[in-house]
Ligand code: IMP
């Protein structure tokens with residue numbers, strides 16, 4: 386494995402916490418059919434492992450959104466690069482994200498998805514940087530709260546690299 390920073394969350398810690406999240410989500414949606422919506426590309430590894438911990442009826446769909454530029458940051462405008470393949474009207478939807486940082490992406494996704502009249506809409510993120518929030522947004526399931534440092538691995542990238550690391554690592558000051 387090539388070197389990329391210091392390990393913040395190792396693969397055993399990830400697996401243990403994701404098993405707990407899977408148990409909690411399975412309990413909360415017992416008897417219902419869940420539609421998971423993975424946010425490309427960062428959430429792919431997390432979603433793949435979380436799915437294997439769900440013992441309920443579940444479907445999988447994906448969305449890709451652009452990062453907002455400096456000009457749109459305050460308004461939280463995000464562009465849809467890839468929309469869902471299937472309608473979510475009347476569905477129990479769980480958005481699965483890699484990290485909630487400023488909160489602008491999730492705030493935008495919550496607004497556009499709730500306009501499609503799902504039966505319910507919740508968000509599950511692997512990582513949460515609460516101190517970075519610029520908008521107050523509901524996040525129902527959080528894997529780990531982390532401090533304000535740039536992290537990579539397990540789906541998260543720096544300039545599209547490091548997504549393949551099996552753990553979460555810090556890279557600030559080391560790239
Ligand atoms: P937001 O600021 O909450 O809208 O988060 C937008 C996106 O920024 C996340 O989905 C990530 O793709 C990216 N991001 C935020 N913090 C980090 C980080 O520490 N490492 C890698 N990507 C990050």
Ligand code: MG
Nearest residue numbers: 425426427483
């Ligand atoms: Mg992302």
